[in-house]
Amino acid sequence: MSSPAPKSPEQNEKSKKYDRQLRLWGDHGQKLLENSKVCLINATALGTEILKSLILPGIGSFTIVDGEKVSEEDIGSNFFLENDSVGLPRAHVATQCLLELNPDVRGDYIDESAEHIISNTQNFFKNFDVVIATAVHEKVLLPLSKHLWECDVPLVVCHSIGFLGYIRLQIKEHTVIEAHPDSESPDLRLDKPWTALKGYLDSINIEQLDQKEKSHVPPLAILHYYLTKYKNSHNGALPSKRAEKEVLKQMIRDSGHSEEGNNRFILEENFEQALHYANSCVTPRPIPDHVKAILDDDSCTNLTQNSSSFWIMSAALRELVQAEGELPVKGTLPDMAADTLSYVTLQNIYRKRAEHHAESVYRRAQQIARNLGLPQDWVTESEVKYFCKHASELHVIRGSCIANEYQKSNLDLSSYLEDPDCLIFYYIILRGLERFISEYNVYPGQLDDQVEPDLLKLKGIIGKLLNEWGYSHVLRDERVHEVCRYGGAELHSVSAILGGCAAQEVIKIITHQYKPLNNTFIYDAINTTSATFCL
Amino acid sequence: MEEVKESHQKRWIHLKKVLERPGPFTHPEFEPSPDILDFILSTCKILIIGAGGLGCELLKDLAMMGFKHIDIIDMDIIDLSNLNRQFLFRHKDIGVSKAQVAANYINARIAGCQVTPHCCPIEDKKEDFYRGFHIIVCGLDSITARRWINGMVVSLLNYDDNGVLDQSSIIPLVDGGTEGFKGNARVILPGMTACVECTLDLYPPQVTYPLCTIANTPRLPEHCVEYVKVVQWPKENPFGVALDGDDAQHTTWIYEKALERANQFNIHGVTFRLVQGVVKNIIPAVASTNAVISAVCATEVFKLATSCCTPLNNFMVFNDIDGIYTYAYEAEKKDNCTVCSNIPHPVDIDDPCKMKLKDLIDFLCENIKFQMKNPGLTTTIDGKSKTLYIPTIKMIEERTRPNLSKTLIDLGLRDGQEIVVADVTTPTSVIIKLRYTISDVEIN
Ligand SMILES: [Zn+2]
Numbered sequence: 001m002s003s004p005a006p007k008s009p010e011q012n013e014k015s016k017k018y019d020r021q022l023r024l025w026g027d028h029g030q031k032l033l034e035n036s037k038v039c040l041i042n043a044t045a046l047g048t049e050i051l052k053s054l055i056l057p058g059i060g061s062f063t064i065v066d067g068e069k070v071s072e073e074d075i076g077s078n079f080f081l082e083n084d085s086v087g088l089p090r091a092h093v094a095t096q097c098l099l100e101l102n103p104d105v106r107g108d109y110i111d112e113s114a115e116h117i118i119s120n121t122q123n124f125f126k127n128f129d130v131v132i133a134t135a136v137h138e139k140v141l142l143p144l145s146k147h148l149w150e151c152d153v154p155l156v157v158c159h160s161i162g163f164l165g166y167i168r169l170q171i172k173e174h175t176v177i178e179a180h181p182d183s184e185s186p187d188l189r190l191d192k193p194w195t196a197l198k199g200y201l202d203s204i205n206i207e208q209l210d211q212k213e214k215s216h217v218p219p220l221a222i223l224h225y226y227l228t229k230y231k232n233s234h235n236g237a238l239p240s241k242r243a244e245k246e247v248l249k250q251m252i253r254d255s256g257h258s259e260e261g262n263n264r265f266i267l268e269e270n271f272e273q274a275l276h277y278a279n280s281c282v283t284p285r286p287i288p289d290h291v292k293a294i295l296d297d298d299s300c301t302n303l304t305q306n307s308s309s310f311w312i313m314s315a316a317l318r319e320l321v322q323a324e325g326e327l328p329v330k331g332t333l334p335d336m337a338a339d340t341l342s343y344v345t346l347q348n349i350y351r352k353r354a355e356h357h358a359e360s361v362y363r364r365a366q367q368i369a370r371n372l373g374l375p376q377d378w379v380t381e382s383e384v385k386y387f388c389k390h391a392s393e394l395h396v397i398r399g400s401c402i403a404n405e406y407q408k409s410n411l412d413l414s415s416y417l418e419d420p421d422c423l424i425f426y427y428i429i430l431r432g433l434e435r436f437i438s439e440y441n442v443y444p445g446q447l448d449d450q451v452e453p454d455l456l457k458l459k460g461i462i463g464k465l466l467n468e469w470g471y472s473h474v475l476r477d478e479r480v481h482e483v484c485r486y487g488g489a490e491l492h493s494v495s496a497i498l499g500g501c502a503a504q505e506v507i508k509i510i511t512h513q514y515k516p517l518n519n520t521f522i523y524d525a526i527n528t529t530s531a532t533f534c535l
Numbered sequence: 536m537e538e539v540k541e542s543h544q545k546r547w548i549h550l551k552k553v554l555e556r557p558g559p560f561t562h563p564e565f566e567p568s569p570d571i572l573d574f575i576l577s578t579c580k581i582l583i584i585g586a587g588g589l590g591c592e593l594l595k596d597l598a599m600m601g602f603k604h605i606d607i608i609d610m611d612i613i614d615l616s617n618l619n620r621q622f623l624f625r626h627k628d629i630g631v632s633k634a635q636v637a638a639n640y641i642n643a644r645i646a647g648c649q650v651t652p653h654c655c656p657i658e659d660k661k662e663d664f665y666r667g668f669h670i671i672v673c674g675l676d677s678i679t680a681r682r683w684i685n686g687m688v689v690s691l692l693n694y695d696d697n698g699v700l701d702q703s704s705i706i707p708l709v710d711g712g713t714e715g716f717k718g719n720a721r722v723i724l725p726g727m728t729a730c731v732e733c734t735l736d737l738y739p740p741q742v743t744y745p746l747c748t749i750a751n752t753p754r755l756p757e758h759c760v761e762y763v764k765v766v767q768w769p770k771e772n773p774f775g776v777a778l779d780g781d782d783a784q785h786t787t788w789i790y791e792k793a794l795e796r797a798n799q800f801n802i803h804g805v806t807f808r809l810v811q812g813v814v815k816n817i818i819p820a821v822a823s824t825n826a827v828i829s830a831v832c833a834t835e836v837f838k839l840a841t842s843c844c845t846p847l848n849n850f851m852v853f854n855d856i857d858g859i860y861t862y863a864y865e866a867e868k869k870d871n872c873t874v875c876s877n878i879p880h881p882v883d884i885d886d887p888c889k890m891k892l893k894d895l896i897d898f899l900c901e902n903i904k905f906q907m908k909n910p911g912l913t914t915t916i917d918g919k920s921k922t923l924y925i926p927t928i929k930m931i932e933e934r935t936r937p938n939l940s941k942t943l944i945d946l947g948l949r950d951g952q953e954i955v956v957a958d959v960t961t962p963t964s965v966i967i968k969l970r971y972t973i974s975d976v977e978i979n
Contacts, residue, residue, distance in 0.1 A: 023819040056822040076546030343754040478559035485558040489549040492599035493833040500826030
């Protein structure tokens with residue numbers, strides 16, 4: 001037989017290629033990614049591994065800044081340098097190899113050191129959405145960090161040494177709209193149903209239904225019915241304590257039992273689900289603290305012409321919350337045992353409410369933008385829709401400047417130092433290692449016959465560092481020894497672990513989806529463990 | 536010009552530092568030496584199972600960590616939707632074998648690397664093939680295939696007559712898995728640590744939709760798609776062939792019918808992407824998670840092969856939805872695991888001419904090691920299976936009851952006979968092995 005002509009929406013090449021990731025961050029996340037510009041300082045194994053996991057999903061473009069020439073050692077750890085490229089500019093070779101990965105991505109390079117660029121080409125880094133730096137040591141790191149902090153360009157600093165890894169995010173302010181939390185209780189608002197919802201649910205009298213109707217009625221109707229009954233017998237109060245909820249649940253249980261054959265009682269699935277929702281969905285949904293903090297933030301209450309759309313929308317949201325006392329309804333219903341018609345009816349009621357809230361926030365946001373003299377399209381309707389739908393997931397992260405962290409004499413590590421197994425000790429060793437490199441211009445243990453003497457020197461430096469911060473802790477020698485054993489070796493597989501991690505943090509920064517690391521990540525491949533510290 | 540010995544080349548300088556220097560966190564048996572690098576460069580054989588998202592990464596990682604003799608097995612061919620993460624493949628490779636393209640790429644890129652591709656299902660290879668590797672590493676998305684290879688490495692174990700494991704028969708299995716931003720990596724020392732089967736409950740159950748829901752009370756767009764897939768497609772058989780999720784015409788047909796059905800019920804949200812997701816049971820995937828999990832696995836392979844660092848014991852989970860989270864723990868080996876504990880348990884019999892089947896059953900109930908309640912026994916004699924006694928099925932109980940008063944010799948059970956014992960105390964059967972303390976000659 002002949003096949004019917006395809007009437008389905010044409011799926012273009014890109015949406016096919018990126019299908020598996022579009023299911024995670026959506027077309028809108030992908031669009032931000034495709035418009036992004038990323039800079040990598042130093043095409044080390046770690047650097048190219050990071051770029052690989054950014055180029056494959058399709059960032060807009062990358063630029064490699066690296067003044068080194070390819071060495072034989074580089075080829076042993078870096079997959080994106082070809083065998084016969086020894087002696088050629090590393091930035092050039094890596095750019096070519098990486099460009100093979102995805103024809104949608106543009107890439108170029110500058111055969112100069114970052115140090116040279118910082119001092120000679122002001123504003124060079126300003127053009128990027130994110131700057132990634134690997135194998136950058138104190139002398140370059142501190143001015144770079146300061147410069148990017150001032151230009152408000154996010155910086156990701158990574159190190160891979162032996163079985164150890166370090167990722168540090170420096171970002172002045174980062175806003176997240178879709179955090180995609182792993183689990184969430186459904187947004188049902190049964191504690192305070194709006195008119196349309198209440199009207200519909202009130203129209204269902206559970207106790208007058210016959211057995212068949214009863215087995216198909218949505219759990220929300222059951223819960224609403226007995227919640228109303230409960231309130232009527234408790235002066236209008238909602239059940240909040242466990243024992244009170246138990247009373248409500250017993251009412252549902254008593255009603256859900258149906259007689260069958262020899263007096264056997266069965267609780268229908270919809271009643272089971274009503275019991276489940278009775279645990280978490282009958283008390284008012286508080287506005288999460290992180291959202292409250294956003295609504296009360298200075299950036300939200302004191303808007304300027306420089307305010308981002310996030311803050312304009314937050315201000316509009318604030319007005320809505322002040323007017324209605326609650327966040328916008330999410331507008332999605334979890335699946336529940338119910339007949340099609342009542343489920344679809346309920347779903348429409350929730351969706352309409354969400355649309356109503358989003359429209360209201362959009363109107364307010366437009367008004368706010370107008371008052372500030374900002375252009376009409378400063379805030380778009382689709383943006384507001386996402387913003388409202390995910391209003392309970394909003395986050396703002398305010399980071400700290402690396403240069404500050406390095407120059408602090410009172411770095412507060414006390415809470416971590418109590419635990420001798422804490423990975424903060426590797427952070428301290430890495431800081432010591434940075435200072436060692438500044439002083440001696442080699443990695444501790446880089447030369448085979450210098451492991452022991454370097455170990456002593458490094459221990460001395462670490463002792464001094466701890467002293468400067470006001471601590472008298474002694475580090476476990478074995479950890480310092482282990483780092484000297486590495487002698488600056490970069491193990492490909494460890495760099496690949498960190499490369500994947502760092503790349504995803506960059507994607508989070510670009511898409512404003514999922515919460516990025518805040519702000520220092522230590523990976524210990526010896527024990528396959530990790531820890532995050534806010535420094 | 537004389538060629539520099541491979542292991543003396545400067546490119547291995549990074550590896551040499553951790554292989555030729557002592558350290559505080561190495562395996563107790565580690566002895567720093569240039570021989571270790573020689574071993575991974577010239578002797579060690581690794582098998583990678585799967586040449587997909589994880590497999591491509593594993594191949595690159597292991598080749599960069601010095602492993603030169605690598606086999607890779609995968610039956611799949613390259614699809615456009617692979618290109619966002621399976622980085623050894625290009626547009627021109629679509630339709631070609633994954634294992635072949637991946638092997639060619641690595642052999643061309645990394646000097647001296649000898650990757651051997653196998654474009655076939657893992658079941659096509661037999662014990663002798665798998666026995667030829669020092670370490671096997673898995674990057675699969677199928678739980679069934681994982682269980683199969685797990686069963687294979689366990690079956691390669693040798694135990695002596697006392698049930699003591701021959702350490703040299705252990706082939707470590709390193710396994711990785713990802714879903715979206717989550718992943719896990721594990722090290723399995725078959726017979727020693729938890730195996731895939733020991734921890735089957737870690738895998739989430741597959742989402743299924745009850746037939747009565749999709750037929751009578753559809754509520755979600757997924758219900759409409761599932762209905763078309765399982766009810767309408769077999770009934771109308773539009774193309775005269777089985778449904779193929781990779782055939783655009785097939786998915787288009789399902790999309791149109793599902794849309795029709797959704798409209799009929801006023802259900803919103805049937806999109807082409809959703810239809811594909813349901814029809815092909817698509818798991819979201821991204822390059823970064825695959826890179827992380829594969830690299831964790833490759834690091835463990837390196838540790839196992841060189842002892843330069845103690846390996847993971849034995850399970851780690853990864854999740855970077857909210858910051859970066861990892862957690863390592865020791866998954867427990869199950870004593871009653873269907874696969875890795877299914878070694879014959881020896882039972883000493885003093886006099887098989889006197890011992891009756893009833894006595895053996897009493898022994899299994901009273902012995903501290905077995906502590907059974909109501910065991911049923913079956914065995915194989917001369918290639919035919921024979922039911923000795925089954926207490927739980929009335930008809931068979933009646934038929935086999937006379938066996939209880941027969942001696943083991945009368946029943947034809949010999950020294951070394953393996954008997955499969957099923958009991959309520961274990962979800963799986965236990966194999967016991969009869970060990971007669973007098974010889975066959977004496978019996979005769
Ligand atoms: Zn097991």
